[in-house]
Amino acid sequence: MKYKVLNYKDTRSGFGEGLFELGQENEKVVALCADLIGSLKMNAFAETFPDRFFQVGIAEANMIGMAAGLTIGGKIPFTGTFANFSTSRVYDQIRQAVAYSGKNVKICASHAGITLGEDGATHQVLEDIAMMKALPGMTVINPCDFNQTKQATKAIADYEGPVYLRFGRPKVATFIPYDMPFEIGKAIVLKEGTDVTLIATGHLVWEALNAADMLEEKGINAEVVNIHTIKPLDEEAVLKSVKKTGCVVTAEEHNVLGGLGESISGLLARTVPVPMEMVAVNDAFGQSGKPDELMELYGLKDKNIVEAAQKVIVRK
Amino acid sequence: MADQLAKKCTFASITKQKKSKIMATIDELKEIASQVRRDIIRMVHGAASGHPGGSLSAADYLVALYFESMQHTPEPFDMDGINQDIFILSNGHISPAYYSVLARSGYFPVSELATFRQLHTRLQGHPATMEKLPGIRIASGSLGQGLSVAIGVSRAKKINGDNKLVYCLMGDGELDEGQPWEAMAYCGGNKVNNIIAAVDYNHKQIDGDTDDVMPLLDLKAKIEAFGWDVLECNGNDMEAVVSTLQIAKEHTGKEKPVMILLHTQMGMGVDFMMGTHKWHGAAPSDEQAEKALAQLKETLGDY
Known part of the structure; x- marks a missing residue:
């Protein structure tokens, strides 16, 4: 879709x-x-x-x-x-x-x-x-x-x-259809793929979908999973996707420490350890600027997810 | 002292009928308070930890609330407390007094007081809801939060058309925090008139006298400046406490929230625990416990 x-x-x-x-x-x-x-x-x-x-x-x-x-x-x-x-x-x-x-x-x-x-x-x-x-x-x-x-x-x-x-x-x-089912604690697979799992939350979900399109042009078939509920985490959905693709990129508008990426990495370390990259703010405070300028500066754009995906696939 | 302080108040005096009812129960209330004080000493001694000082200073007020002023149903315990008066404790470290009064008024078996601070107890060091101890509606311990919670309860009662009251007790030390003043500002500014708040004004906190640690200055004037009417009484004189609570009740439903400054002594009832802050959070030894209990009459049977 x-x-x-x-x-x-x-x-x-x-x-x-x-x-x-x-x-x-x-x-x-x-x-x-x-x-x-x-x-x-x-x-x-x-x-x-x-x-x-x-x-x-x-x-x-x-x-x-x-x-x-x-x-x-x-x-x-x-x-x-x-x-x-x-x-x-x-x-x-x-x-x-x-x-x-x-x-x-x-x-x-x-x-x-x-x-x-x-x-x-x-x-x-x-x-x-x-x-x-x-x-x-x-x-x-x-x-x-x-x-x-x-x-x-x-x-x-x-x-x-x-x-x-x-x-x-x-x-x-x-971009989410108003009648798409929403259930607390249930991840939504927005796009199916086989080469890499992009797990995103919040504003980064749209970036992840765009990234999947960009990866498609490079011959990489990405799966996009929307985690809206960070806790409790839909472990089953994450593991199902990861077992298929063998690598993960997480994306969030949050510090890399303590965010969605850490939750996913903790899960994977205990279950299916696979290569993983995190797109997030790298332990820094923000600053003044236009929202889009800041997303660009802190590396939270679709292109950053693409780069991370290319990097993680090599590590498989 | 009670009469003098009552005269200071400008509120309607209590009726003769109510007075006679109160007089009939004062001795009973004093007896209960004596047993509560014994429970406090025995609990803190048994756990070899806890906060006897403030528990002893607030014991009379809690007994007056639960055995005289409040309309409440201990059994079955209803968290929402619809059509009941609700008490919110802000200074959770006086849990020994709180637990004793709850048990003695029928919320849970008195024998359970022996489990205070033990592993897997429902009587946690500070009051908590997680273990579902009947009577506890909110966790407290981190200070300064209780009056805000009480406001929320009072607003729910307004929406529900429930005309029962919400009581809140704070320690004087926790008035160093900012949040009680946020809450007082809300009550004064919004004419919250179904709360009776009180301060256990024993002038002591962990590090010493409140005047040395963080002076409260003219506490009455400060609270009045936040839009409250302030009553004062000797918080360790049962008759004064009961009559002041009655005056406070008559004052609800009007323009201003009402606060009672309970002039108390930390460690009240045990001579060597009075007049010092050293018993704020210290447990008595076997010998000290024995000495303390010798000063407190067993009236309802020890647990």
Whole structure:
């Protein structure tokens, strides 16, 4: 199947639409925001369901605690702020009041990664997946486009337990059909292939699909696997693909330390050790710039995945 | 002292009917508090670790809450606590007092207090939900988080049309953290009126007096500046605690959140544990435990 661009939309708008629909469908759903309603696209929910929406101001620690408390009484709280302030800013609050306490809180994080752009490294969190996946019981999801983010937003409301949902700021290609099934913890094989497995999450999934096209022109048949749920990892799907292709490239908008690539490498080291390359940010902070300039500078483009694929195939 | 402090408060005085009910139970509550203090000493001694100082200072308040002020159903335990008053403990290290009060009010067998801090216990060093100990609704221990959780519970109650109250106890030391002030700002700014918060104001923390470690300055004025009405009482005088809680209750449902500053003594009830911060997190030896227990009447039977 060939994927085409349906439109260009930001994944955060997928979150906003999903949340608004949840508001209509599930009255247990409540939302909290730390002074970023517009950025998180939570306006529709906030305006339509004022009794179920909490503006907490720039007080993220209080927001996480309140969200944990709202579950006591049967609510399903969705918190919204930038990814940096959703994780590192409040890691201890999430650890104790949400993860360790087993609370049904959905931590929804926008502006993840370097594609936040011009605001620079203070806001460009590249360590959030590492932090969140290290918490026992935490589900970690990084959808790839508008449609998948909307699907994920709706799916996590039906799942009982703490979830970290990570999405981004810029308008990117929407290519996942709106009716493609989405299941937490289930990888999606977007393109079948035999020579190399490209495993990607978030914004890098579109890059991986483009990379597969570019590899095709070089006579390399790549399989593209979309891991939207980094934890729990769909080990079966990864191993099935890897056993077929014999080598892997992972791609993510995150630090190489603690990200999707490390999860995959840990799995493979324990089961089917095969050559592997990781396309990720190489243990660095970001900087100001346009999203695309930064993706280029930090080596997160389709061409970087192509290079990694060519390199890994030689090592087979 | 209780009367003097009560006079300071500008709230409606409690009715005669309520007063007589309280008077009838004060002695009982004191007896329960004595047993809770014994439990605290025996638990911390048994585990050879734990935090007796703050547990002893807060014991009277917790007893007043669970045996007098709160409407709650220990059995069967309902995590959501619909149509029940809910208590959130912020300073989780006073778990010995908390566990004792929960067990003594029927949430779990009193005999289980003997497992405090042992491997595989439901009575973890700091309160936790993972082992599903009835009565615990949130983990605490990392300080400063409880009032935020209490706000969340209070908002859920508002949405649910549940007019019961949410209580929260904080230590004075944890007010060094920023988060309690975020939470206080939220409550004051949003007129949260179904929470009764309290501070165990024993003026001690691990490294010494609060005035030396991190001065709280005029705590009452600071909290008032965040939009709260602040009550004060001798937190180790059962009658004062019960009557102040009653005043606080009458104050809910109005314009401002209400905070009680409980003037207490760390180590209250055991002479050699009082007047020092040294028993914040230290367990007594066999000899010290014996000496402490000799000062605390066994009223409900030791576990």
